[in-house]
Amino acid sequence: MASDKQSVPRGPWGEVLGRAVLLCGAYCGLKALSSLFVFPPQENAAVWLPSGLTLAVFLRASRRRWPVYLATVFLTEYFLVLFYGDAWELALSWSLGNCLRTVVGAGLMRRWLNAPVTFSRPREVIALILAGGLLSPLPSATLGVGAVTLFTLPLSPAELWEGWLNWYLSDGLGALLVAPLLLTWSGERSLPRRPWERAELVGALVLLGLVAHVTFGMLSPWGILLSLPYACLPFILWSALRLGPRGAATATGVLGSIAVWHTALGRGPFGVLPATVSERVLSVQVFLSVASMSSLFLAAMARDRWRVERSQRVLAEAGAVFAASMxxxxxxxxxxxxxxxxxxxxxxxxxxxxxxxxxxxxxxxxxxxxxxxxxxxxxxxxxxxxxxxxxxxxxxxxxxxxxxxxxxxxxxxxxxxxxxxxxxxxxxxxxxxxxxxxxxxxxxxxxxxxxxxxxxxxxxxxxxxxxxxxxxxxxxxxxxxxxxxxxPATAAPExxxxxxxxxxxxxxxxxxxxxxxxxxxxxxxxxxYLERELLDLGELVHDVVEQLSGELERAGCEVSLVLQPCVRGLWDRTRLEQALNHLLGNAAKFGAGHPIELRVEQREDRAYLTVRDQGIGLAPEALERIFGRFERAVSSREYGGLGLGLFLTQRIVEAHEGHIRVTSQPGQGATFVLELPASPRSSSYVPGLAPSPWPTAPADSHPT
Missing domain, CATH: 3.30.450.40 (GAF domain)
Structure with a gap:
């Protein structure tokens, strides 16, 4: 961090004066740079770079600072003209023209846009063309050429028109080339930063510079070679579409510098035109103006479209966020x-x-x-x-x-x-x-x-x-x-x-x-709640079947048991009996007159209880729905019930950290498998387990 002695003066006036000094230095530097773009025997430059500088500064600055900056521009131009040996009348007229040009351009653009200018909208480019390129050079060109006619040497109408047009286009082209370059690089980005963006910009500018140097540096182009300036357009369009207004302004700045420099030396398609010097100047100015405005307008339209797509994307993401939570x-x-x-x-x-x-x-x-x-x-x-x-x-x-x-x-x-x-x-x-x-x-x-x-x-x-x-x-x-x-003493009718x-x-x-x-x-x-205790699943199944024996006999369902010994776990007896009651009740209700098979076995640390009937079966679309609350797979007019049995069974099994699944086909019965966490097996024989009075099948190690 810099010390207090090295920092700029504190307070608003210190900041304004500091920026005024920077404006003066930049103005002098750009005026000296503009002298490189002079077409002898003419004395004025083809591109007046300070016009773009002053336009950018006044567009970015607040209106209450304009008087200080206007005084800076006026005094800088006045003393520079005197320094180059011109009369004070010319210095006064040219300084006044430069100030009027800046006030007209910046004032009209601020009035039309009334927002920070980043050239990310087409209306900003249109405002620059109208205010900065067409209207603002009128007072500076008129006062400049008029002062030359009045205070130095009289000009003929043709020379007056030629000088005025060259002055007008020089000021306008400087505004079109320099102002977008300064405003896009000093303002906020209109696009999020992408990986390798700087490398892409440098690569595009290097390629553009090489192509422009070859195109405009030829000593004596002829024939089809005169149309080579169009070879630079793909690089400008690429910069505009990929890199936005900043890329478009930078690319046109590079192209303009190379094109005007070579043309001023008499090289390239515009430098060897069989025309007067003024016509050569006019041709290169028109070419650069069209290239600059086309690239900026294309970049602004691309950014405007991207902004619309971004708004739609954000709106869609906001809708998804609203839908994700209530x-x-x-x-x-x-x-x-x-x-x-x-x-x-x-x-x-x-x-x-x-x-x-x-x-x-x-x-x-x-x-x-x-x-x-x-x-x-x-x-x-x-x-x-x-x-x-x-x-x-x-x-x-x-x-x-x-x-x-x-x-x-x-x-x-x-x-x-x-x-x-x-x-x-x-x-x-x-x-x-x-x-x-x-x-x-x-x-x-x-x-x-x-x-x-x-x-x-x-x-x-x-x-x-x-x-x-x-x-x-x-x-x-x-x-x-x-x-x-x-x-026995009660005598009741049969x-x-x-x-x-x-x-x-x-x-x-x-x-x-x-x-x-x-x-x-x-x-x-x-x-x-569950009241867990160490239970033998086969014994529990045996007891439940015993309790429901009367109901099963009335339904005409013969029950076969395949019970693997010593299948134990920490379970709630009452809840498991309730779940098995629901499953056997459904098997007897929907498979009346058909046998029912119950199988108990253990694999590793999981116990499996299988209940298989040969009833009416279930449709595939009903296999998941039947576990819902008050859900039924068949009409309640044919089969009674509230549709709570399987719902309660699933919740009881899940409360035991288990799972229940069903497989079925219409007319082929249904098979329900309860999977429960079991305790490690310590013995293959359970003492005291009474033999089942029901028909049994050989024990199998795999559930079906």
Whole structure:
């Protein structure tokens, strides 16, 4: 870091004076460089480089500094003219003409554009052509040639016109070549930096320089060789399309320097033209003007198209961010990172809360004072969007609304800009506000849906509990009545016992339905707990089949068991019995009159329970759907049930850190396989395991 003694003077005046000194030095250097582009016997240069310098400085500087810079330009030109031995009248006229040229060019461009000039938009190039190239040289050329006629030697009308035209084109060409070069390299980049960009720029300029040197350095070109200047155009177009306005301005600057230098020495296609010196000067000036403006205009159009594509890409990415999450507090900061500083300098969103207050949701690149002013402006919006200019910069304000209901507002700000944003910016803001409104509405609908689900689950739980109390009493009464029927002293008609058993089965079925509803409520609220203990899976399967023997016999289903011994794990007995009850119940219901096979085995640290029936089977599209809550693969008119059995079974298995899968074909039955984590096997024989009273098949080591 430099010391205080080596730094520039502090304060605004010190900075202005320092820059005025730099302007004076640069003006002198460019005027000396312009003397290399003189076509003898003429005395004025073909390209007046200081005109581009002063135009660039005044376009970049604030208006309150213009008087200091104007005085600098005036005094520098005045004393330089005197230094070269010309009369003070000429010095005064030429200095005044240079100042008027700069004020006209910079003033008109600032008035038309009213924004930093980077030549990244076609309108900026058009403004440069009209103001800097066509209008601003009028006063300087008129005062310059007029002073020569008045104060040195009278000129004939032809000489006056020839001198005025050469002066006019010299000043205009200097503005077209130098101003874009200075403004594009000193301003912000219009494109993100790419890898190898500097190497590409240097390579393009070296190739252009070689081609231009060969083209314009030929001593006596003739015939088709006179059209060789067009060989430089591909390199200029490449620089414009690939490297933007900065590349276009640099390429035309290199081409102009080489072309004017060789032409002034009488070489190249323009230097050997069979014409007067003025015509040679005019030809090279027109060629360079067309090349410069064409490349700049092409680069601006390419950058404008790229800007539109970038806006569309950012809008699509913002839509994807909004769709990725239903929580606006999470998505809005991510959207802000897409916009700032890619498209805008500041971004803010306000949301209307339940009390009607406008609460900031995200604010990036803005001070609290700026955010407060913009929030008040957004609250007063009466249309979907509005373009405005505020002290902090140019802004687009947009309402966030859905079906006429205002949900909030947003502001997109470009700090430092003092002109109204384009209509395209307002359309972008409205599209972004529409995406935000949809995201907010989706979040509200999701919250309402979740609240409705919660209310439903609570209702199911409360209703199941309310049904459980009278059902428990009814079960007790049925058991007491059953014991009375079994006593020898009780004389009951023979028709009573079958009806009693039917009523008992229906009460048991109603009890299972109530327990299923309770389990659904527990699962939805996350209260399905497991009481694990060391169990033998084969023994558990044997017990469940024993409990369901009556139901299986009534369904006409013969059960075969293939139970591998000592398949143990830490499981919840009640929950696994419940899951197996659901699977056997479905097998008996959908495969009535057909056999059922149950298989238990262990491979490494996983236990497998397979339930295979030969019932109606399942369609392929129903294999995943049947595990949903209240989902059914067949019509409820043909087969009863609430569609909770497989849903509860899957949740119970997953609670045990296991998996369930099903394979089936219509008319060929279904096979359900439960995979559970098992304990390491310590013995192949389980003491006390009673032989199964059901038909069995030989043990197999692989589930089917």
């Amino acid at each position: 929580e606006p507090r999470d998505t809005l900061p991510r959207v802000a990172r897409l916009l700032v500083p890619e498209l805008v300098s500041g971004f803010a969103v306000w949301l209307v809360d339940e009390q009607g207050r406008w609460v900031p949701a995200v604010c990036v690149g803005l001070t609290p004072e700026q955010e407060a002013r913009l929030r008040e402006d957004v609250r007063q919006l009466s249309e979907p969007s509005r373009r405005c200019v505020r002290p902090e910069g140019a802004a687009v304000l947009a309402r966030i609304q859905h079906q006429g209901r205002v949900l909030g507002g947003m502001a997109l700000v470009r700090l430092g800009f003092t002109h109204l944003p384009r209509l395209r910016a307002a359309a972008f803001a409205e599209d972004l506000a529409h995406h935000c409104a949809l995201a907010l509405e989706n979040a509200r609908l999701l919250a309402d849906y979740q609240a409705a689900i919660h209310v439903r689950d609570e209702f199911i739980t409360v209703a199941a509990h309310e049904l459980r109390t009278p059902l428990t009493s009814l079960k007790l009464q049925m058991r007491s009545f059953g014991r009375l029927l079994q006593q 028709a009573v016992r079958p009806r009693f058993h039917s009523m008992s089965r229906q009460v048991e079925r109603l009890g299972r339905l109530v327990e299923g509803l309770l389990d659904v409520g527990r699962i939805n609220t996350g209260r399905l």
